[in-house]
Amino acid sequence: MGPLQSQVLLPERIAGLLGLSGTAGQIVGGLLGAFIIANLLLVQTAVAGPWAKRKITAAFTDRIAVNRVGPFGLFVIVADAVRLLSKELVIPDGVDRPAYDLGPLLVPFSALLGFAVIPMGNGIHLADPETGLVFAFAASSIASLGLVMMGYASNNKYSLLGGLRAIASNIAYEIPLIITAASVIIFTGSLQMSEIVAQQAEPLLTLGGVAIPQWFAFVNPFAFALFVVANLAEVGRNPFDVPEAPTEIVAGYQTEYSSVYFVLIYLGEFIHIFLGGALAATLFLGGPAGPVLPGFIWFTIKIWAFYLFTQWARSAVPRIRVDQFLDVGWKGMLVLSFANLVLTAVIVGVIA
Amino acid sequence: MSEWIAIGALGLVAVGIPLGMMAVSAILRPAVPEQGKGATYESGEIPTGTARVQFNIQYYMVALLFVVFDVETVLIFPWTVIYRSALSQGVALSTVLWPMLAFVGILVVGLVWAWRNGAVEWVKSPLANRQKTERNA
Numbered sequence: 001m002g003p004l005q006s007q008v009l010l011p012e013r014i015a016g017l018l019g020l021s022g023t024a025g026q027i028v029g030g031l032l033g034a035f036i037i038a039n040l041l042l043v044q045t046a047v048a049g050p051w052a053k054r055k056i057t058a059a060f061t062d063r064i065a066v067n068r069v070g071p072f073g074l075f076v077i078v079a080d081a082v083r084l085l086s087k088e089l090v091i092p093d094g095v096d097r098p099a100y101d102l103g104p105l106l107v108p109f110s111a112l113l114g115f116a117v118i119p120m121g122n123g124i125h126l127a128d129p130e131t132g133l134v135f136a137f138a139a140s141s142i143a144s145l146g147l148v149m150m151g152y153a154s155n156n157k158y159s160l161l162g163g164l165r166a167i168a169s170n171i172a173y174e175i176p177l178i179i180t181a182a183s184v185i186i187f188t189g190s191l192q193m194s195e196i197v198a199q200q201a202e203p204l205l206t207l208g209g210v211a212i213p214q215w216f217a218f219v220n221p222f223a224f225a226l227f228v229v230a231n232l233a234e235v236g237r238n239p240f241d242v243p244e245a246p247t248e249i250v251a252g253y254q255t256e257y258s259s260v261y262f263v264l265i266y267l268g269e270f271i272h273i274f275l276g277g278a279l280a281a282t283l284f285l286g287g288p289a290g291p292v293l294p295g296f297i298w299f300t301i302k303i304w305a306f307y308l309f310t311q312w313a314r315s316a317v318p319r320i321r322v323d324q325f326l327d328v329g330w331k332g333m334l335v336l337s338f339a340n341l342v343l344t345a346v347i348v349g350v351i352a
Numbered sequence: 353m354s355e356w357i358a359i360g361a362l363g364l365v366a367v368g369i370p371l372g373m374m375a376v377s378a379i380l381r382p383a384v385p386e387q388g389k390g391a392t393y394e395s396g397e398i399p400t401g402t403a404r405v406q407f408n409i410q411y412y413m414v415a416l417l418f419v420v421f422d423v424e425t426v427l428i429f430p431w432t433v434i435y436r437s438a439l440s441q442g443v444a445l446s447t448v449l450w451p452m453l454a455f456v457g458i459l460v461v462g463l464v465w466a467w468r469n470g471a472v473e474w475v476k477s478p479l480a481n482r483q484k485t486e487r488n489a
Contacts, residue, residue: 011358026354030361038365085373086380093390094402105370112366116359126362127355134429135359152403156392160403168411171418178425185432255393260377264370326411330472334421334463338456341428345452348436349445 010036010126033126038112040124044300045270048307050080056308060315089259096153103153103253104261106146107268111275113139117193118278121288121295125194132193133185133283137178140234140275143268144170147243150265151253162252165322166236166243172329173233173240176337180227183337183344184216184283197287217284223340224284228309230333231276233325235269237310239317242325277306413471417463424459428452 008016010033015025051066051074058065066073091100116139117132119125129135144166151163188196203211204218217224233240244252254265281287281302288295320328392399409415431452438448466472 009355009358011354011361023357026357027361030354030358031365033358034362034365037362038369042369082380085377086382088382088384089377090389092392094392105367108370109363109366112369113359113363116362127358129355129359154392155403156399157394157403157405160405160407164407164409167415171411171415175418175421175425179428182425182428182432185429186435189433189436191429191433250393259381260374263373263377267370323410326414326472330414330417330463331467338460342453342456345435345449349439349449 008123009033009128010124013123030126034116037115037120037124037126040120041112041115041271041274042267044274044303045267046077046081048274048304049266049270050077052307053311056311057315060312084263085260087259087262089261092155092256094155095256096155099149099153101261103146103150104257104264104268106149107143108264108271109268110139110142110146111268111271113142114275115271115278118275118282119193119197119287119299120278121297121299124296128192128194130190130192133181133191133196136193136275136279137174137181140272140279141170141174143272146268147253150257154253154256156256158250158255159253161249162243162245162255165245165249165325166253168322168326169233169236169240169243169329172326173230173333176226176329176333177230177234179334179337179341180223180230181279181283183220183223183341186341186344186348187216187219193282193287196282197289200286201289213286213289215284215286215289220340220344223344224280226333226337226340227280227284228306230337231280231306232310232313233329233333235273235276235310237273238314239320240325241314241319242322245319247319273307273310274303276310277303280306413466417466417471420462421459424455427455 011026011029013029014032015021015029018025018028020028054065055072066076069075069079114136116126117129117136119128147166148163151159151161151166154160184196185191188199190196190199200213200215202214204214205212212218232238236243244254249255254262257265278299281299285302288299290298290301293301392403394400435448439445
């Protein structure tokens with residue numbers, strides 16, 4: 001393994017620093033490590049949601065956006081947090097009560113859980129099970145359950161449509177996403193995240209004395225493009241903004257949610273974008289690896305690059321219609337992802 | 353084992369943070385119940401009935417296909433994991449590749465069949481077909 005890869009996981013390191021060992025050390029270290037990771041993501045979401053999203057969209061549409069409170073309007077994050085949490089919670093008539101409340105809980109839960117196996121560099125890596133990649137996909141797809149619960153429980157026709165569209169996006173784009181990830185596993189031969197990252201540290205070729213690492217985005221750029229597009233659909237951003245579609249079905253499954261529930265749904269969505277970026281970075285962009293800067297900075301740059309890409313697509317690309325949405329998934333992405341898997345297998349087989 | 357303890361810990365934190373935010377909000381927010389506030393949103397009109405209606409899920413056949421392909425992804429993962437190491441340990445390419453090609457091939461034939469039968473198409477209601485305006489290309 002390369003020198004960038006720190007083999008000690010975060011819980012062990014915390015337990016070591018506290019001088020704890022055994023099961024008590026694992027539990028305390030795990031809890032503190034989980035708390036650190038969750039807060040890292042909360043901070044990034046806080047910057048991304050109320051501030052960066054406005055600034056980026058404003059830059060695309062030639063406006064200024066928030067600039068009154070604090071430097072570059074950054075303190076609007078605090079103001080917005082207080083404002084949103086202190087809004088009245090209006091529960092509509094006839095909602096399906098436990099499901100209505102559980103839906104907004106599930107969305108951030110699933111996104112945060114996916115980050116348990118992501119190596120973020122500098123030893124910020126909570127857990128490294130052998131089935132890491134499958135776990136990340138499993139955790140991130142719990143969210144669609146939450147979306148369906150919100151859509152059905154809200155007792156609103158727009159919400160129902162939004163919930164059904166969320167399932168449509170899930171069933172159309174999850175298989176291309178996972179099959180494309182499987183084509184990377186053919187190279188690595190392991191589902192363990194640390195192993196996937198370590199394999200990408202190997203040099204691919206040397207150009208003018210600079211070793212280009214074997215990032216799978218360089219090895220198989222077609223798979224990378226497929227993965228990013230399927231990811232865009234999974235996180236529900238333009239041109240696959242169909243489940244929310246503000247100009248068609250108000251706000252889809254989140255139409256009837258106000259106050260803290262609204263915050264939780266948005267929190268979940270932004271952490272999902274970051275999880276999508278983190279998966280793309282881990283599978284295709286060498287995880288936290290990069291020259292000069294420390295690993296965690298590179299990891300942050302990579303997931304923010306994906307975030308910027310989603311916001312760019314949001315501003316620049318029109319939304320496709322819902323029937324086209326299924327067509328693109330089933331007639332385009334699925335076929336291409338299988339072609340990619342078979343071709344990768346054949347090429348690896350012939351070369352090896 | 354310890355990694356699953358850590359993942360469970362993140363699961364606890366991931367439930368705890370939303371619950372904490374809900375608690376903070378419950379302390380901060382006002383409650384001003386008024387008549388009409390609880391009406392669901394239907395473009396400002398009085399809602400017509402509930403949303404628990406019979407609804408034509410257009411992609412029902414696609415959802416059935418999804419189950420097949422989703423199970424298939426689960427079965428493909430073990431193959432991708434052993435593929436390269438099996439090759440490097442001297443197993444013949446045909447022995448490793450052909451069974452999976454046949455497996456994927458059967459599913460692709462199924463997909464083509466469903467495609468040609470229009471199962472992947474967006475189902476149009478008879479009403480929508482009657483009201484369809486012809487475009488002059």
